[in-house]
Amino acid sequence: MKPVFKEAVWGGRKLRDDFGYEIPSDSTGECWGIGAHKNGDCEIAEGTYKGEHLSKLWEEHPELFGNEDGKYGKEFPLLIKIIDAKSDLSIQVHPDNAYAKEHENGSLGKTECWYILDSEPGTQIVIGHHAKDKEELMQMVEEKRWKDLIREVPVKKGDFYQIDPRCFHAIKGGPGILETQQSSDITYRVYDYDRKWNGKLRELHVKQSLDVIKTPFQPAKDQRSITHTEGADLEHLETCPYYTVEKYDIHGTWDHVFEAGFVNASVIEGEGSINGRKIKKGDHFIIPADFGTCSFEGNLSLICSWV
Ligand code: ZN
Numbered sequence: 001m002k003p004v005f006k007e008a009v010w011g012g013r014k015l016r017d018d019f020g021y022e023i024p025s026d027s028t029g030e031c032w033g034i035g036a037h038k039n040g041d042c043e044i045a046e047g048t049y050k051g052e053h054l055s056k057l058w059e060e061h062p063e064l065f066g067n068e069d070g071k072y073g074k075e076f077p078l079l080i081k082i083i084d085a086k087s088d089l090s091i092q093v094h095p096d097n098a099y100a101k102e103h104e105n106g107s108l109g110k111t112e113c114w115y116i117l118d119s120e121p122g123t124q125i126v127i128g129h130h131a132k133d134k135e136e137l138m139q140m141v142e143e144k145r146w147k148d149l150i151r152e153v154p155v156k157k158g159d160f161y162q163i164d165p166r167c168f169h170a171i172k173g174g175p176g177i178l179e180t181q182q183s184s185d186i187t188y189r190v191y192d193y194d195r196k197w198n199g200k201l202r203e204l205h206v207k208q209s210l211d212v213i214k215t216p217f218q219p220a221k222d223q224r225s226i227t228h229t230e231g232a233d234l235e236h237l238e239t240c241p242y243y244t245v246e247k248y249d250i251h252g253t254w255d256h257v258f259e260a261g262f263v264n265a266s267v268i269e270g271e272g273s274i275n276g277r278k279i280k281k282g283d284h285f286i287i288p289a290d291f292g293t294c295s296f297e298g299n300l301s302l303i304c305s306w307v
Contacts, residue, residue: 001054001284004040006030009197012086014176018118019082019282030083033284034264036076037183042284066261066289076183077307078243080264080284082117083177089170090192090202091126091150094184095212096165103208104186109165111242112181115303116159117268119175124152126170127161128217137215141206146191151217160237162220166212178268180305182242188212229254232296243305250300255293260306263287272298 003021008029015031016023023031032040036054044052049061058076062068094110095103114125128151131137140149151168155175163169168190171177188205190213195201227234231254235247244260250272264286271280275295279285287294 001034001286002043002045003284004032004035004042006032006040010085010087010089010173012084014084014086015082018176021282027086029085030081033080033082033266034286035079035081035183037079037185039185040079064262064286064288072261072307078264078305079179079181079183080266080303080305081179081181082266082282083171083179085171085173085175085177087173088193089172090189091146091168091170092187092189093168093209093213094163094165094187095208099165099212100184100186107186108182108184110182110184110186111163111165111240112179113160113162113238113240113243113245114171115178115180115237115245115247115268116155116157117176117178118157119155119159121156123155123172123174125155125161125172125175126150127153127163127167128219129168129213129215130217131215133215134210137213138210141190141210160224162223162238162240164220164240166214167220168213168217178266178303180243180245180264180303232256237303243307245303245305248296248300248302248304250296250298250302252297254296256296257293258287258291258304258306261289262306264305266303267300268303269301270299272296272300 005023005028007025007027011027011029013026015021015028035042036058041053041055044050096109100107100109129149131140188209190209192202223238225236231252233249237245267279267281267283
């Protein structure tokens, strides 16, 4: 895949310095590695379909994805990003499918998850809040008691967080993150630290946020489990109604047949090959449905996802 880059007021240079991507500027916030969203439709980088957009392949070649019967939907369902947040992102929440459908022109809600690629000691992120019920939440927001409201947790490399819709969250400056999410762009901003970007405050969506934020906060269940096999350590990270995410640490040679339909793969560390084709850190690719045996070689860490 050929990634799409998104500049952002909170972005930095890590996508070039750590991943070797050619980024558009020193404030680049996101690399959309695999996606067919209208705001970032990745192109195929090489091979038979070189230069085609993923959205077009999804439409015209459903057999590549095991989607002949349309079971995975009309649109490519997932979006895989690498995020470099040099400064804090706004505190936000995403609606679920039901709310988005009613209030956002039939859009999908957004469930996302984060794998922490790197992090300086002392880095925190925001997951959840401390309000016991809706009333207290509304009061704390109205009185701008952000410090009391926000639930900050320390993060380190290798941590994983599932962010269900209606969960209050924010990436704070510092960590590099690989995000796997439903292909949706709907974000309600609750608080932006009263910062001005180019002289202006960014729009907030307090009403929608208060509508959707779940009270009280409940952390998502940890599903992580590791299986050691000859040639690779396999870690199950998450299965939710929208995706399964796994991590593979490959050392040497490892053959694997994916039983899912198509599989999104991102190399987050190392280099090597798959079926003789070179891959390295920062590469994103799709393993088509019914591909058969994937023969990996090298010292590689991959994050893979499927629906
Ligand atoms: Zn989010």
